[in-house]
Amino acid sequence: MDRLAGTSGFGGVYGAGIARPQRGSSIVIGYESALAFWRRSRVEDPALTRELLAQLYPDDMLATLDAEALAADTSLRPLELPNSPFERIHHAALALGLREPVDIVVGKDAARRRSPSARCHVWSGPVSDGLLVGVEPGVYICSPELIVAQLASELGLYKTISLAMELCGSYSLLVNGACEYGVPSSTSHSRISSVLRLSDSFRGIDVAKQAALYSIDGSASPRETVLAxxxxxxxxxxxxxxxxxxxxxxxxxxxxxxxxxxxxxxRADLLFDEADLDVEYQGREWHTKPEDRTSDEARQNALMMMGKSCLFISREQISDEARMDGIALLIRSRLGLRPYRRPLSTGMSLRRHQMMLDFGLA
Incomplete structure (x- = not known):
């Protein structure tokens, strides 16, 4: 494959200069450690985040790659640790603000090594140059798209969708449990889908592909993600x-x-455009702020003047399955969808219960 960066359809962020790791001297950080890095970077240094994203495949190139081209564009093959890596890993953890042990990606079981500084993961999926960013000399971080794939088997479907939507959205969940809002997105639904399209061999791929299928760009908060x-x-x-x-x-x-x-x-939290329906999530503090309620009334009036409707949904409602049934029936009716033909099966009920558990609603 010709190693040239293309043009990006994602805000001009991607593809300014794809990193080329050196075989035999490079360390690749992935999994939870890579996720912690991207979460922190989005919050603390958006400009750096954009610079790093520029090392990844641009949208148009990623959408047209095939597995053969991806393999040809992989410098680190086989993926293994260099000699005496742990001092470098410890230094990278300090420089990048990562907790030890750091999650390191290797290509086969024989390449794993034990150390208090590192936790080695065998990864059989694609780790081509355009899916890595250089963060320290000889140290690379997996792309947000790869992280979704790597964590899918551990997280399960619902948490993987949530993770994908966080990375495709404008909020970031930090190690201390805090949530920062208004941060730049680090990937998109289409980019995650393109990366997963290129591989069919890693553990958890079915979960990852299903999560990519149902993820949505643009979420501004964890509760918007859950409701959507x-x-x-x-x-x-x-x-x-x-x-x-x-x-x-x-x-x-x-x-x-x-x-x-x-x-x-x-700006609509959830817009069902074909139904002319704006669905707004209301946090617990809503009822204690009269100015917010006045603003919501003005919003409803303005939307009615535009021939649209506005539906407010609280945390208490999304935690109540019966109340969600009523809300969903209203939305489906507005969309022209038929009523449900039959009650939930036992399998459906179990999956719904698992979803509510994973979202902290049960």
């Missing part, structure tokens, strides 16, 4: 089968509607 997943997943997977909404889509307002809410546009 619950409503959009098909019933056979425990969801309510309403189809995918647009997340944080902008609704341009008419002059009259703009006057009503004192702004030229509104």
């Amino acid at each position: 997943v619950m409503l959009s997943l098909p019933r056979r997977l425990g969801g309510w089968g309403c189809g995918k909404p647009l997340l944080n889509a902008e609704i341009m307002l008419s002059a009259a509607a703009a006057r009503e809410c004192s702004r030229s546009s509104l």
Whole structure:
């Protein structure tokens, strides 16, 4: 394959200069350690995040690669640790703010080594140059897309979808349990799908591919992610089968509607465009802030002037299966979808219960 970066359809971020690791001297960080790195980088240094993303395959190249081309563009084959790596791993952990042991990726069982500084993982999926970023001399971090693939077998379907949507969204969950908002996304639904399309041999691939299929770009908070997943997943997977909404889509307002809410546009948490329905998640603090309720009333009025409706959903509602049934029936009706033909089967009920557990709602 010709090793030239293409143009990116993702904000011009990707493909400015693909990193070329040196075989025999490179260390690859993946799994939880790589996820911790990207989460922290998105929050603490968005400019650096963009620079690092520029080392990855651009969108157009990634979409057209095949497995053969990907293999030809892999410098680290076989993927193994260099001699005396642990001092370098310890130094990289300090420089990058990572906890030890650091998750290191190797290509086969014989390449694993024991150390308090490192935890080696055998990874049989693709680790081509355009899926790695250089962060220290001879030290590389797996791309956000690879991380979703690597963690899928451990996380299971629902948590993997949540992880993908976090990385495709504008929030970041940190090690201390805090959540930072308004951060740059680090990947997209299409990029994750493209990477997974190129491999069929790693552990957890079925979960990863299913998670990629049902992930959605643009989530602005963990609860938006949960609500979107619950409503959009098909019933056979425990969801309510309403189809995918647009997340944080902008609704341009008419002059009259703009006057009503004192702004030229509104941003919808979940927009079911074909139903002209804006679904808004309300946190626990909503009822204690009169100004927020006044703003919500103006929002509803403005949307009604535009021929649209607004539906507010609270945490208490999404934790209550019966109340979610009613909300989903309303949305499906507005979308012109048929009522459910039969009750949930035992398998569906078990999957829904698992989903609620994984989302902390049960």
